[in-house]
Amino acid sequence: MSTATTRATARGPQRPAPGELQSVWLVAEREIGSKLRSKSFVISSAVLLLLALAAVIWGGFAANSAGDDRIPVAVTSSTEGDVRDVPGLEVTVADSADDATALVRDGSVEAALVPDAAGGAFSYKVVADDSAPTDVLQLLQQTPNVELLDPAGAIDGALRYLVAFGFGIVFFMAATTFGATISQSVVEEKQTRVVEILISAIPVRALLAGKVVGNTVLAMGQIVGLVAIAIIGLAVTGQSELLSGLGSPLVWFAVFFFFGFVLLAALFAAAGAMVSRQEDIGATTTPLMLLVMAPYFLVIFFNDNPVVLTVMSYVPFSAPVGMPLRLYLGEAQWFEPIISLAILIATCLGAIWVGARIYQNAILRMGARVKLSEAMKG
Incomplete structure (x- = not known):
């Protein structure tokens, strides 16, 4: 070896x-x-x-805290009665449906309740900016139609x-x-x-x-x-x-x-x-x-x-x-x-x-x- x-x-x-x-x-x-x-x-x-x-x-x-405050909404004289007894809403009465919609556009309110010309089961509809206002809809006893002013800006x-x-x-x-x-x-x-x-x-x-x-x-x-x-x-x-x-x-x-x-x-x-x-x-x-x-x-x-x-x-x-x-x-x-x-x-x-x-x-x-x-x- x-x-x-x-x-x-x-x-x-x-x-x-x-x-x-x-x-x-x-x-x-x-x-x-x-x-x-x-x-x-x-x-x-x-x-x-x-x-x-x-x-x-x-x-x-922050989201939950924001939900504890009253939610600002705009109404007209004809839709004011639909939210009169709803707690949690801060109601602003506008002179017309166009004025209520304008408040939504400029961010003064989260949504507006205006007369619904299409008729149907409800006498009013909810107008929002870019997404359905779920917090407002949850406070209403019934769910009306929702109209979005700017659906593209949903985020x-x-x-x-x-x-x-x-x-x-x-x-x-x-x-x-x-x-x-x-x-x-x-x-x-x-x-x-x-x-x-x-x-x-x-x-x-x-x-x-x-x-x-x-x-x-x-x-x-x-x-x-x-x-x-x-x-x-x-x-x-x-x-x-x-x-x-x-x-x-x-x-x-x-x-x-x-x-x-x-x-x-x-x-x-x-x-x-x-x-x-x-x-x-x-x-x-x-x-x-x-x-x-x-x-x-x-x-x-x-x-x-x-x-x-x-x-x-x-x-x-x-x-x-x-x-x-x-x-x-x-x-x-x-x-x-x-x-x-x-x-x-x-x-x-x-x-x-x-x-x-x-x-x-x-x-x-x-x-x-x-x-x-x-x-x-x-």
Whole structure:
């Protein structure tokens, strides 16, 4: 028996190298474990979930408090008798049906009871601005006809802003937090030369894929937690109308967020591979940060602009915010989210290819920042 054979026997049988899928999962487990052991990550995640819960509870409390006040309505001399004995209404008598309708238009009252020229079972009808005044109808013993002055504006402006802010801030915070974490992790591994040890055992593409998968699992865990809190909180606080409108958009938001985050994660990892020091990371990640910030500010300032929202819903970097908001507002056709998702998935695959190429070509290069053209050429 040779000396080499004797040494191999003494060490015992060698383990076979892990397969590519196994390598991806090993790296993903490492990423997930390191984050879950980080006190800052656990605390920040808990604070985010608590803030979401507090926002839902506050919204329900505000809605219930508003329901305790008397509801302002306008009537005419001929319909005043129909609400004279109804508690909970603050009645304003207008000179005519047109005057009562004008009070609805300018927001002075929530609804108006005016004579119904069409006749029927009731001598009056309820006129409202953009949605049926359920709180008024519940106080009436019978339900008359309802006429809407502006059916297209069915979503209240404040509610529109809050929903837009919610989608925008969740995507912004998750993408920036985990994206920055990925790029910083890549640079740290380059600085400490740990990456040289890692890629001697597993393929470079498996290392990149594991980082993307691990951080995507963590980000989606936060999104699922936020969606669950929103659904349960809205149901418990009695905000059934808002819950029914948000159900489908929340599901679409989770789907769009998944592919949007994978797209950004691959690019953030590539951006980290192009530098060798933490001090230089801002030079490569700033363009990506701007891409993440743009949807947030656009949806805040232009949530009432259908043209801007339509464009946002088809641009891959803003589709995770723009399309769910349009679905909530009822401005998107049934086929539009499917087309938008197909565009996002195609862009995501392209970003993964570009990110993998940059990562493979730049991950072992130390010293000065690697230029994008050099990283693409190899």
